[in-house]
Amino acid sequence: MPIVKALERGTKLCFFPTSLPDESVFSLIARYHQLSGNADDRDTLRELFGKHTIVVTSHLPSSIDNLVGILPSGMPIDAQDIINRHTIFPYYRPFLTERQISLGVAAMKSDSAIGLKTMMGLVASQVGGGNPYRFCAQCAEQDKHLYGQPYWHRAHQLPAVHICHEHGTALYAIDASWVDRHRHSLFLPTTPDVINFATQIAIEKSLSTWMHSLSICSKQVLDAELGAISPTQLRGIYRDLASDLKLTHASGRLRVPKFSTWILQKIADLPTTGTFQFTKAENSGKPEWALGLLRKARKSTHPLKHLLLMHCLNGNWATVMTSSHKNKKPLPQTSIQSTSSLPKPSCVLSEQLRSMLVEDKKSLRHCAQLLGQSVTTLRVEATRLGLQVPSRPKTLNPPKLAELRTVLASTTPLNTLAQRHETSVVSLYRILRMYPDVAIARDKLIRALEQKIRRKRFSLGCQKTLARGLPDYAWLYKHDRQWLSETIATTPKKKTVSATRIDWGMRDREFAEAVMKHSRQLYAIQKPVWVTKASIGRSMRKRSILEKYLLRLPLTAQALATNIESIEDFQCRRLQWAALQVKQLHPAPLPWMLLRIAGLKYVGTGKVSKVLDKLINEAHADVI
Structure with missing residues (x-):
């Protein structure tokens, strides 16, 4: 078969497909590959980028400058247009700093985008920076009717988007192991292997409405093409929404317990694995991911967390994109009409003052x-x-001062003391600074109380778990080491059976079934791949376990021995596949044609040679 040679670098393409609405750059390149007539995906990659080893993705691709440089002359598109309209970078851009945006654009234009996701904070976000491939069956039919063929939509590839924003139906996701094996391939939703390895995402009915809203909001952020939004502006919006829900004090400070309860109730139905694993409550029992968005920003945050918090606070993300944040309206200004030398407050002010003093x-x-x-x-x-x-007295008279010095020599919180004795917390701090002996005595009492609480808590905990794993261990090691050592030495350890022990029998049965399933999938791939223990392990994503613990998995070992193939069997399958491929163009092919398509150099005189001779003879017999 003819082999398409790569174009000289600097030579322009004769044509390139016109982009379709919301089409990803990967989809554009895959459509070009189909229209070009190139026999192999590697020929197209070498033609467009100068090398066949590049991995093109729908999300945050690299080598965009190389692609733009080879497009036909007069085509109205540049690197920035591709980034804005054919990647999902605009989805992340509002939540990055100006420096991160500049570095991200430069990385996608360059030959390598290694480290881009780490720099953007995707790796550390607990959301993940994978490259999923999803499509909507109804969108595919609609695209086929309008444009002649389905294509990959950017909006379907956004994080946590499992429902089509337009049709409200669950998307189909391509198996990640298949995508990993074909990372150098160019495919569309209609590619046969893609259809075979696509499964519809299962979504609980209770979450379908919320997931649909998330898809719509994600699409709005993607299409808005916003620049960097100030973290202070976002924080102000979230605090205003929290205030509307009575989740803040009158001073604006957040009611953390009440806020935490509200957020945890809102996300109670969400899964705590996969994309939403960051929603799992920390040891403190608080949604730290949400609290972090209402504090001073010290790092970039994944857009999904912003969208989720906005939903929990009953906010509307569209208002953020269309207008800048405005501070909450102040209380109505009261009009004070002067009828004498002293101003007389209005009735409105009187009622407000009465409500604040008496009721609040x-x-x-x-x-x-x-x-x-x-x-x-x-x-x-x-x-x-x-x-x-x-x-409140503006000055502390001697009797009052003596009274406060006495009560300060206790562990009672300063706020409580201030309320009991009708003074301010500031005055109490002033007394502690004036009389260091009172401050020292108070610190000793507080330290003794804390020590007592920590000792009791540690004594109970060290009987059930390792001492070093307890939260009080570090404090006691620093402040009460002798007691800590004595307690650890004298406390009997309770022998417990770990609940995390592996049931190897159950694992063996599960792995054996998985081996059978994935081997059938590998054999069903149109272009044969070598079915080995390694390829089955990669498909199962359990290769490391199969290599290290196969002796503990006898059923799995038996299933592997039954389903893997030798190199000769694999070469025979490749030749049979090549014969089918060449049959339409060359009814009577020569041996070298089959060998070239099958990717074989020399077959020797064994089983593979006999299969080759048989295929050639059958082809010539059919012609005669």
């Missing part, structure tokens, strides 16, 4: 901050209304 139990200073008035004005108005305003 706010301090006068706090009311002044919220209402935009002075403390003196509000004190006069409170007196006029007959409201009781607790007065």
Whole structure:
């Protein structure tokens, strides 16, 4: 068969397909491969990029400058257009810094994008930076009707997108092991092997509506082509939404326990594995991923976490994309009409002040901050209304000072002491600075109480688990080492049977069934691949276990021995496949033609040679 030679670098292509709506760059190249008539995917890769070893992806590809440089003259597209319209980089861009955006664009334009996902924070995000291939069956039919063939849509490849944003149906996902084996191949949703290894994603009914909304929001972010959004702006939006749900104090500080409970209830039905594994509650029982978005940003965060938090807070992501964040509206400004030398507050201010002092139990200073008035004005108005305003002495007289010094020599929290004795926390801190002996005595009492609590907790825990694994071990090692050593030496260890022991019998049966299943899949691939223990292990994603522990898996070993093939059997299958491929073009092929298509150099005089002679004789007999 004719072999297409690679174009000289710098030579322009004669044609290149016009891009379709929301088409990925991988899909463009795969369609070009089909239209070009090249016999092998490697010929197309060498033609476009100068080498056949490049891995083209639908997500964050590299060598974009090389591709643009070889496109036909006059084609209205450049590297930035490809990045914006045919990759999923615009989905991540709003949540990156300007420096990360510049480095990301440069990496995709260069010959290698190694380290790009690490630099963007995808590897450390717990969401993952894989390259899934998904398609919608209804979109495929629609594309075939409108454009003549289905293609890969960018929006279907976004993280956690399992439902089509347009049709609301579950997507089909290509088996990851198949994609890994064919990472140098160019395929479309209609490729036979793709259809054989595609399965529809299972989605619980309770999650279908939410997953559909996530798909729509993800598509909106992708199409908006936004630049970097300030983390401060996003944090302000989330805090405003939390405030609307009464999840913050009046001062704006977050009510962490209440906020945590709210978020955990919202995501209770989500899986805690795979893409959503970051939602699993930490040891503290708090959604740290959500709390981190409401704190000062110290690193880039995956877009999926922002979309999930926005959903949990009943927000609308479209408002972020269409307009800049505006601070919450302040409380209505009250009008004070002057009828004498002193200003007289309006009835609106009076009602607001009464509500804050009587119902909300706010301090006068706090009311002044919220209402935009002075403390003196509000004190006069409170007196006029007959409201009781607790007065705090501006100076600490000797009896009061002696009283506070006495109560400070305890472990009672300062907030509680301030409320009991009608003073401020600031005044209590001032006393502790004025009298170091009181501060030292208080610290000793607090340290003794903490030591007592930690000792008790550690004594109970070390009977059930290793001492070094307990949370109090480090503190006791630093502050109470002698007691720690004595306790560890004298505490009897409770012998427990680990719940994580492996049931090798069950694993053996499961692996044996998996070997049978994956070997059938490998034999069913249109272009034969060599079915070996290694290839079956890669397909199962259990190659390491099969290599290390096969002696413990007798049923699995037997299944492998039954299903793997020798090199001669594999070569025979390749020749039979090659005979079918060449039959239409050359009814009476010569031996070298079959050998070339099958990828064989020399077959010797054994079994493979006999199969080759048989295929040649049968082909010539059919012609005669």
